[in-house]
Amino acid sequence: MTGRASPGPPNSRVLLIDLDNCPKELADLPNRLADFTRIVACYGVNEPRLGLSLVRALAPAIAAGRLEFVGMEQRGKNAADFGLAFWAGRLLEQLPAHTEFVILSRDNGLEHIVNLLRREPRAARRAGSAVEAVTGVDQDDAVAEEFYTERLRTQLHRPKRRRTLLKSIRTFFQNRQGLDADRILAALIRRGWVACDTEGIVTYPELAQWTAAEACPPPAPPAPDQPGPASAARQPAKRSSLPLFD
Known part of the structure; x- marks a missing residue:
């Protein structure tokens, strides 16, 4: 056109x-x-x-x-x-x-x-x-980020199944009208904060990475090299007596 x-x-x-x-x-x-x-x-x-x-x-x-x-x-x-x-x-x-x-x-x-x-x-x-x-701001993404930041990241024990997570979302937003828990969960999955398999088992990829990083701190820097034993004083080389040629 x-x-x-x-x-x-x-x-x-x-x-x-x-x-x-x-x-x-x-x-x-x-x-x-x-x-x-x-x-x-x-x-x-x-x-x-x-x-x-x-x-x-x-x-x-x-x-x-x-x-x-x-x-x-x-x-x-x-x-x-x-x-x-x-x-x-x-x-x-x-x-x-x-x-x-x-x-x-x-x-x-x-x-x-x-x-x-x-x-x-x-x-x-x-x-x-x-x-x-x-x-220009997706409402589902906005409330999903709020739920992730204020609830999931602060909880020690997070829902392990889809139905339990949906219940947690509904409870968290119970005083707000017009929010759909399924759509909020879809936004959490879309943002990579939540993963859900075909059996309804829920995992939290990003939070798992943080936990692993905290459990395995980076190795300590190597200690400075220690001075070795003092080397013996260098002895002067013996003068060799070689025959001279005319």
Whole structure:
């Protein structure tokens, strides 16, 4: 594609939402309207159900053409992905060259769209939550780091099984709404702080390295060389009496 973009506002931002992959983010959409100039939400499996209060909150943006819901005529598992790819290309041609594209989806396959947009070149990234879409910070990663720093690193006895670790996460964040223990655990695994095998056994690779380092301190530096016994005084060499030749 060739860039045929015209000048526009410096804060031009596009949000493309995969509703099949992030249906729960729909409730937070009214809080994100002011952060984006265009929002397109695609769905291909189930048509989203909007409550009356949500419809009222979104109606002005829909009427202004800033928000659009796009359903695929032929439903399928990846139908919304194709809709997002189409709209990314369409808006690429219509909007200013400095427009930032944010794709809201937990589907890693949509990184292909991000890479193509960057080749145009356009600023583009994928976000796994509405908070990350606006701030660039993944909320799951942020709370996972908090749990790892304040709980796992300070505990002498850590959960050894997946179900026990999930229970510990829920207890730690019991006073916070909207946090998913499974997603926090996935972030811990993604960051390399936790490993979990097929039988649900949990290990902590980084903490294990620290423990091993503390148990095996580095060897002490070698002692300075001790002076050896004084060597005997060098005796002068005896003069040899060799016959002289004429």
